[in-house]
Amino acid sequence: MEPFSPEAPQSSTTSSSGSPTVSNDSPGTATTLSTLGVSATTDGRSSSQAAVPLSVPAACLACRGKHLKCDGLNPCSRCTSSNAECVYIASRRGYKGPRRNMASNPNKRHASSSPPYSGPTDSCPMMLGHTPVSIPPPPLPAFNPTIVLPEQSPISYTSTPALPHNIPIYRNPFAPTVMEPNAMALTTTTASGPPTTQPPAMSLPEKCFEAFYHYFHAGHPFVLPKEYLLRLLKEGSTPNLDVLMAAIRYVGSLYIEKAGPARATLLDEAVRLCYLPTTAKDGFLIQALLLIIVGYDGSCEQARARELLADCERLAIEIDLNKREFATMHGHGNPVLEESWRRTWWDLYVCDGMIAGVHRVTNFLLFDIAADVGLPCEEHQYLIGHIPSPMCMEDFDDQIFSGEDREFSSFTYRIAAARNLGRFMRMPNAMFPDSESVARVEALLTNWRIHLPDSKRDDLNKSCQLDEMMFQAHFITHACTIMLHQPLSQLDTSPVQAVTSCAPHRPVPSGDVFNEHTRHTITAACEISKMVTQAVPILSHTHFFTCVLTLSSIVHLSKWAIYFIEDEEDLRQYIRLNIGALDKLSKVWKAANTAWGQVKGTAQDIYRQKKAQQISPAFWVGFTQEQMITSINADEGIMSEFTSGMLTQVTRGHQ
Structure with a gap:
């Protein structure tokens, strides 16, 4: 069906000479051609048969x-x-026809x-x-052109709600092309007044689809860009897209507050489709499983996530996703689809490393799998479809010695950061601070930092927008630094043993002085807290940032529990930043809500212990009166924040 034009429909009639003419009359004057012809003939016959009347001037x-x-x-x-x-x-x-722009x-x-x-x-x-004369509405299109969903979806409640039959709705094909598709207005014609403009009603699957690309896709950009995926859906000749769409809808529903019980149904449907015997084993199935794995992990379903991760890794190796020729063989000559397959392997690699690193239960299986997959391109190249010839990991490793001045994509530096994490996990346990294996891994981390090009040293791209791939690359490196040096530091972790949302408590004995491992640990924790200050919404980051913030908070709280520290006010600010970021992430991710409660509760306990210590006069030896007043006021402020935060947590628990 052709889209309805907001202008009046043109009706073709016949002139006195027999040639067709076009009338631009309003829709209310539209009449069938046969009716018009009969009227004209009748008028002509009656005028010829009647008596000639007395003529008048006009x-x-x-x-x-x-x-x-x-x-x-x-x-x-x-x-x-x-x-x-x-x-x-x-x-x-003598009139010769209508004049233009006549009054x-x-x-x-x-x-x-x-x-x-x-x-x-x-x-x-x-x-x-x-x-106005109402015009019967044309039938509604089978799908919304702005978002295409499989029509055979087995979830009945996700279908677009039926509209009243007495409200004709038309899509305006003349809307400016710069408008977002979903911003196109719907014109509603009623018998009581002029046309009104209303926003289009979106079904739950459409909302989930839009939320996926708005919030999630940048953090794990392996699924096809939105426009290219819609194009494949419209063609309808690609298998397993219904499986991928089910996973997309589930992940998108995590960002929709009112999804409610539908979220569990969407998850069940996505998992069911993935494990149907008739589901083909291909790259789209790998993408669907990976999306569900990330959703499971962020929703405190870590055991289920590990089960699906094992299946996903086995299947990826079975279909040779780790080989360079897979992208060419299954890309159907489409460079964007080929890039999507390369990104699917490398994102699975990075997620496997992050899950293993933050939870310390799995062992990063894909780190030991040989892979010659080409490296991903920059994000803006992927989104607009300008895909350059891919480089290899050997090119990245040899760039210093080959003498070629190359700048690799942010995704590549993210892969390199995850690979350093894998090398750390393969390191034997270091029993002594001067262990050679610790120095070897620290050299890897330092080399990663110092050889970054200037454009990759922060988390902003050349357009001063967030570079999520570099953001993740940096926090993976900071987290690896903490995990490497914290066991050898002198930061006693017994005060924070209740913080177990991401990984089991790791006891670290205290020491009399800070050694270099303590300095590395504290510096990395502070750098993670500084990342919260980026002028972007926290929810634009991957949920794995939750566990990195928790790891940073453990370091801050361990240091804050010390009897006296000189930079206590700065430390409190870092703790505030981490707690605030976890609070924002908790709006979507259940794992962040658990970490938020544990970190805030531990901070409150440490604060109470420090207040009890302040009762002793010996605590204030060496303080001036002004320092005492400043410290007490700061303590009251942070206590108020912790108390209100704990009340909020209790309220959430009862909802």
Whole structure:
């Protein structure tokens, strides 16, 4: 069905010469061609058979518009009897057709050879103040052009709600192309007034689809860009897209507060489709499983996530996703699809490393799997479809020695950071601070930092927008630094043993002085807290940032529990940043909500212990009165924050 034009539909009629003409009359005047022809013929026959009347110089507009005889009086007899306004104009003989941009006259029809409108005067749509004639609405399209979803979806409640039959809705094809598709207005024509503009009603699957690309896709950009995925869906010839769409809808529902019970149904449907015996084993299935794994992990379903991760890794190796030729063989000559397959392997690699690193239960299986997959391109190249020839990991490793000045994509530096994490996890346990294996891994981390190009040293791209791939690369490196040095530091972790949301408590004995491992640990924790200050929404980051913030908070709280520290106020600010970021992430991710409660509860316990220590006069030795007052005021402020936060947590638990 062609989209409805907001302009009047054009009706074709026949002129006196027999050639078709086009009338631009309003929709209210639309009449069938056969009806118009009969009217014209009848009028012509009656005029030829009637007696010739007394001629008058001119007819008034009312009589002329009705094709009735006028007696030429002013007012004429007909206008007198009908109480109508009688208006005369000059003769139109010799008229050559309608003039452009002619002034509007409420009593004059558009110039055309079309027969006149024969309806009653008070209902004629050519008159001012007329009542619009409603037009039956055309059938609604089978799908919304702005978002295509499989029509055979087995979830019945996700279908677009039916609209009332008496409300015709049309999509405006003339909306400016710069508008977002979902911002296109729907024109509703009613019998009581002019057209009104309403926002389009979106179904739950459409909302989930949009939320996926708005919030999640940038953090794990392996699924096809939105426009390219919609194109494949419209073609309808690609298998397993329904499986991928089910996983997309589930992940998107995590960001929709009112999804409610539908979220569990979407998850069950996505898992069911993935494990159907008829589901083909291909790259789209890998993508669907990976999305569900990330959703499971962020929703405190870590055991289920590990089960699916094992299946996903086994399947990826079985279909040779780790080989370079997979992208070419299954890309169907589409460079964007080929890039998507490369990104799917590498994102699975990175997620496997992050799950193993933060939870310390799995062992990063894919780190030991040989892979020669090409490296991903930059994000903006992927989104617009300008895919360069991919480079290899060997090119990245040899860049210093080959003498070639190359800058690799942010995704590549993210992969390199995850690979350093894998090397750390393969390191034997270091029993002593001067262990050679610790120095070797620290050299890897330092080399990663110092050889970053200038454009990759922060988390912003050249357009001063967030570079999520570099953001993740940096926090993976900081987290690896903490995990490497914290066991050898002198930061006693017994005060934070209750913080177990991401990984089991790791006891670290205290020491009399800070060694270099303590400095590395504290510095990395502070750098993670500083990442919260990026001028972007926290929810734009991957949920794995939750466990990195928790790891940073453990370091801060361990340091804060010390009897006296000089930079206590700065430390409190870092703790505030971490708690605030976890609070924001908890709006979507259950794992963040658990970590938020544990970190805040531990901070409150440490604060109470420090307040009890302040009762002793020995605590204030060396403090001036001003320092004492400042410290007490700061303590009251942070206590108020912790108390209100704990009350909020209790309230959430009862909801």
